Amino acid sequence: xxxxFSARQTLIHxxxxxxxxxxxxxxxxxxxxxxxxxxxIASGTGGLFGAQAPMVSEDCLMQGGAEAACLTRPVLDNFRxxxxxxxxxxxxxxxxxxxxxxxxxxxxxxxxxxxALAKLKFWGRDAAFALVMFCLLIPVHAIALPLYLMLxxxxxxxxxxxxxxxxIVSAFGIFLMRQFFLTVPDDLIDAARMDGMGEFxxxxxxxxxxxxPALLAFAIFSVVAHWNDYFWPRIVITGDRSLFTPPLGLRxxxxxxxxxxxxxxxxxALVIVTPLVAAFLVAQRRFIDGIxxxxxx
Amino acid sequence: xxxxxxxxxxxxxxxxxxxxxxxxxxxxxxFLSLVGPSGCGKSTLLRILAGLESQSAGSVHxxxxxxxxxxxxxxxxxxxxxxxxxxxxxxxxxNIAVPLTMRRLRRAxxxxxxxxxxxxxxxxxxxxxxxxxxxxxxxxxxxxLDRKPGQLSGGQRQRVALGRAxxxxxxxxxxxxxxxxxxxKMRVHMRAEIAQLNRRLGATFVYVTHDQAEAMTMSDxxxxxxxxxxxxxxxxxxxxxxxxDIRVARFIGSPAIxxxxxxxxxxxVIRLTGRxxxxxxxxxxxxxxxxxxxxxxxxxxxxxxxxRARLVENLGSDLFVQLDVPEMPExxxxxxxxxxxxxxxxxxxxxxxxxxxxxxxxxxxxxxxxFGAEALADA
Amino acid sequence: xxxxPRLNRPEHRQARAGSALIAPAxxxxxxxxxxxxxxxxxxxxxxxxxGRSGIGWVGLKNYADIFTRSSYRKMITAxxxxxLVTVPVSVALGLGAALLIRSxxxxxxxxxxxxxxxxxxxxxxxxxxxxxxxxxxxxxxxRTLAQGCGTWLEGWPWFAxxxxxxxxxxxxxxxxxxxxxxxxxxxxxxxxxxxxYLAGLTSxxxxxxxxxxxxxxxxxxxxxxxxxxxxxxxTTVFVVTISTIRSFQVFDTVEALTHGGPAKSTYVMxxxxxxxxxxxxxxxxxxxxTVLFLGFVMLISVAQRRFVERKxxxx
Ligand SMILES: Nc1ncnc2c1ncn2[C@@H]1O[C@H](COP(=O)(O)OP(=O)(O)OP(=O)(O)O)[C@@H](O)[C@H]1O
Ligand SMILES: [Mg+2]
Numbered sequence: 001x002x003x004x005f006s007a008r009q010t011l012i013h014x015x016x017x018x019x020x021x022x023x024x025x026x027x028x029x030x031x032x033x034x035x036x037x038x039x040x041i042a043s044g045t046g047g048l049f050g051a052q053a054p055m056v057s058e059d060c061l062m063q064g065g066a067e068a069a070c071l072t073r074p075v076l077d078n079f080r081x082x083x084x085x086x087x088x089x090x091x092x093x094x095x096x097x098x099x100x101x102x103x104x105x106x107x108x109x110x111x112x113x114x115x116a117l118a119k120l121k122f123w124g125r126d127a128a129f130a131l132v133m134f135c136l137l138i139p140v141h142a143i144a145l146p147l148y149l150m151l152x153x154x155x156x157x158x159x160x161x162x163x164x165x166x167x168i169v170s171a172f173g174i175f176l177m178r179q180f181f182l183t184v185p186d187d188l189i190d191a192a193r194m195d196g197m198g199e200f201x202x203x204x205x206x207x208x209x210x211x212x213p214a215l216l217a218f219a220i221f222s223v224v225a226h227w228n229d230y231f232w233p234r235i236v237i238t239g240d241r242s243l244f245t246p247p248l249g250l251r252x253x254x255x256x257x258x259x260x261x262x263x264x265x266x267x268x269a270l271v272i273v274t275p276l277v278a279a280f281l282v283a284q285r286r287f288i289d290g291i292x293x294x295x296x297x
Numbered sequence: 298x299x300x301x302x303x304x305x306x307x308x309x310x311x312x313x314x315x316x317x318x319x320x321x322x323x324x325x326x327x328f329l330s331l332v333g334p335s336g337c338g339k340s341t342l343l344r345i346l347a348g349l350e351s352q353s354a355g356s357v358h359x360x361x362x363x364x365x366x367x368x369x370x371x372x373x374x375x376x377x378x379x380x381x382x383x384x385x386x387x388x389x390x391x392n393i394a395v396p397l398t399m400r401r402l403r404r405a406x407x408x409x410x411x412x413x414x415x416x417x418x419x420x421x422x423x424x425x426x427x428x429x430x431x432x433x434x435x436x437x438x439x440x441x442l443d444r445k446p447g448q449l450s451g452g453q454r455q456r457v458a459l460g461r462a463x464x465x466x467x468x469x470x471x472x473x474x475x476x477x478x479x480x481x482k483m484r485v486h487m488r489a490e491i492a493q494l495n496r497r498l499g500a501t502f503v504y505v506t507h508d509q510a511e512a513m514t515m516s517d518x519x520x521x522x523x524x525x526x527x528x529x530x531x532x533x534x535x536x537x538x539x540x541x542d543i544r545v546a547r548f549i550g551s552p553a554i555x556x557x558x559x560x561x562x563x564x565x566v567i568r569l570t571g572r573x574x575x576x577x578x579x580x581x582x583x584x585x586x587x588x589x590x591x592x593x594x595x596x597x598x599x600x601x602x603x604x605r606a607r608l609v610e611n612l613g614s615d616l617f618v619q620l621d622v623p624e625m626p627e628x629x630x631x632x633x634x635x636x637x638x639x640x641x642x643x644x645x646x647x648x649x650x651x652x653x654x655x656x657x658x659x660x661x662x663x664x665x666x667x668f669g670a671e672a673l674a675d676a
Numbered sequence: 677x678x679x680x681p682r683l684n685r686p687e688h689r690q691a692r693a694g695s696a697l698i699a700p701a702x703x704x705x706x707x708x709x710x711x712x713x714x715x716x717x718x719x720x721x722x723x724x725x726x727g728r729s730g731i732g733w734v735g736l737k738n739y740a741d742i743f744t745r746s747s748y749r750k751m752i753t754a755x756x757x758x759x760l761v762t763v764p765v766s767v768a769l770g771l772g773a774a775l776l777i778r779s780x781x782x783x784x785x786x787x788x789x790x791x792x793x794x795x796x797x798x799x800x801x802x803x804x805x806x807x808x809x810x811x812x813x814x815x816x817x818x819r820t821l822a823q824g825c826g827t828w829l830e831g832w833p834w835f836a837x838x839x840x841x842x843x844x845x846x847x848x849x850x851x852x853x854x855x856x857x858x859x860x861x862x863x864x865x866x867x868x869x870x871x872x873y874l875a876g877l878t879s880x881x882x883x884x885x886x887x888x889x890x891x892x893x894x895x896x897x898x899x900x901x902x903x904x905x906x907x908x909x910x911t912t913v914f915v916v917t918i919s920t921i922r923s924f925q926v927f928d929t930v931e932a933l934t935h936g937g938p939a940k941s942t943y944v945m946x947x948x949x950x951x952x953x954x955x956x957x958x959x960x961x962x963x964x965x966t967v968l969f970l971g972f973v974m975l976i977s978v979a980q981r982r983f984v985e986r987k988x989x990x991x
Binding site: 009012013015016019020022023024025026027028029030033041042044109110112113115116117120121122123124125128131132135136137138139140141142143144145146147148149150152165166168169171174199203224227228230231234235246247250251254262265266269272273276277280281284287288291292 | 687690691692693694695697698700701702704705706708709710711712713715716719726773776777779780781783785787788789790791792793794795796797798799800801802804805806808809814816819863867868871872874875921925927928931932946949950953954959962963966969970973974977978
């Protein structure tokens, strides 16, 4: 402790702080742009919060609003536009529906399978496990094209089913839960059988509660991946805005022109990024442990 | 309460026979211990009895009924496991209640919200709570009911596991090495408690252990098992005094019995290291003499054997002396009363004789071989 | 047990339950993962397009195109270059950050949180933010660089040229675009590697360092070479594999910022699959690239498993 301010420590902090500044730079840009007026954005002034001077919203005028009614503050105008130019709430809701459905179905399918692989003896178990291990090698994104063709043949593109179905079986989830279930003593399962539980009761009342840490880790892994996924929704959702997930919505906002709606666009980005970042900041340990657990298998 | 009966049970895993024709009857209310070295098939037998595994051949009866093909939950047996097998996410009270909720409440009743609305559920739930509390009081864990298993000591966990078995009021209790995870002191304590529980409940107990001391102290009867076979079933005294097999003799008793290789000559005289003894073999030639350490005593003339003390172990109440006897492959252990303390030291020459009624003979196959009538008359 | 119905045996009940519980998963794995691989493999020999009935078989033509046409050669170059840049840098930064964070006495959890933030944030959203930050005139980056003009920084020729002729267009300059995307990829992923390395570091027994101290190992570098790096071996194998597979799959930044351009300098494989197979409906070509891509990715995973199998086995 006597060397708290040693040169070495100071140097390390200097490096880490420099790194932190670079890491945080886009977050700063996003936040600052979402808060500022078009003039401030164009001139690069106004610091983080902007002056928040009253201004007349051009967008509002173009919609035919009266000048007095269109008097607003930059931050309010940016967020108003984010939510009115596109059905952002709808996108967010879709994001929630899709990520929740994916995770629930993944759990529903992976947990019984993992239990069977870890604790039951049956013909073909080794083959089934080999299949899981092989499927672990196939990234779903890589086979997007044939999956898309299959869905198209079934007439399922542009539907929630298209967003959800390819993900409902997670070889990784099965593998992870199996590894966890292996550590549950056999005696516990036999005790449950003596107590009168059937295999289903054992899964949901004994295995799952003891596997909560693993399940939570998998939940974090799954939700982060699918909330942020852009590639797959981009392929199967074409045009129908009511099915857009948040990244699709933002991408549409950006358009392909270099839009000048930087304020509202960054407000949209902020809205999309915030839920996970906030959840992460609140439950950091859980997230990092979860990611580590799923990362290290 | 019920009798248990195993009829000619065999079990094989692939080519290996784990159990080879085990037959055993256990009386109502009896405390029967199943002992044997590790890997002899004790747990397998118990699991077959419980219905967790099936036998390859033979049948299991509980009370009057043949229960083959009946699932474990429907056999009305409770089992206590070596690792306690408590549900880690449930409190002690919930753990103990599980067998009751699974039995007394129907599936719909157990649903979180709906269940409360079902007719009679509230009363049945109250019954369960009361039963759990009673069991907890019997086992002296009423103060722990709200804790999770992770917050309990080994002994407390063991009691909870017993409680979970107790609340069901089963036909019989099956216990698979329930004490082997406890420290020595706790083990002795729980040993007494479990034996008391058996008397208090009057229920049938089948108790698996590889510790012969546990079996000797707790049981009405002991079944000794080796390599998938029952060698002998009997009271602790019978097993100690009249082992039917040399392996039983070796397994029961601590310190171990002395087994002296001998020869039986044409006239039936048993010769130890070439010298004739007073013992006469019966119809079957005797190949080994089994002598408990306390059956040997020092003497001045006509000793059965003589040797030099190699090691003197003073336990306070007794003195165990290990002797090197010429031409004997192993040392011979003698128990002396405590007043021999200080009178004997390593290196001393000792002459020993034996109380003939305490000697047992075994033939070359290891089976008990009774002595001829004269031998006993000589005593 | 001749007199008991075999089906009532506990082993049979278990076996039935096991088959029933695994069946949905196996079925779905076959349909969702294995079948598409087969479909891609078959279609890669065809000129199939969605919506047209009938299918024409073209043999190895699609594969031949990949290896002869310059646009596909550029695709492979761009992909490999992207991976070869992102993986080593993000792994090294992850390890470096982990080591530095372990050695600070205060603020470790602050740095960890900050560095991990990009992993949580939608890459697409952050790519769009980066695009704005890198905007030639409005962007924070070039504006900040411009403030360095007229100072000692002009002694650096690259910087002087930037001041004279304008700083790079980052995303629309073929010499910079791939590097800029790689930078964003690294920015996004090194925090993940850092977290894995932090976990790996906690599993290095402290006693080893004490023992090394006793053996006269003084310098930090020597300690690193002797203990830390070897003990982190399994972590490194894993981190390298997962980083490689992830960076092979880069798509969001490419699609949103460069569309594979300029001059196909950022035309990575997943984007090519998307553009050919889906946007342009040249399914056969897309399928061939898919097969090639799967080959790459599986090769890496299998190599990793081989590497690790000697120490860890999953049974
Ligand atoms: N599922 C199985 N497959 C193959 N062999 C088995 C199986 N279960 C048990 N065995 C074998 O059967 C033998 C008896 O096992 P069991 O568990 O009954 O022994 P035990 O007497 O309880 O031993 P311990 O005192 O160590 O618990 C052992 O050799 C064991 O390896
Ligand atoms: Mg056992």
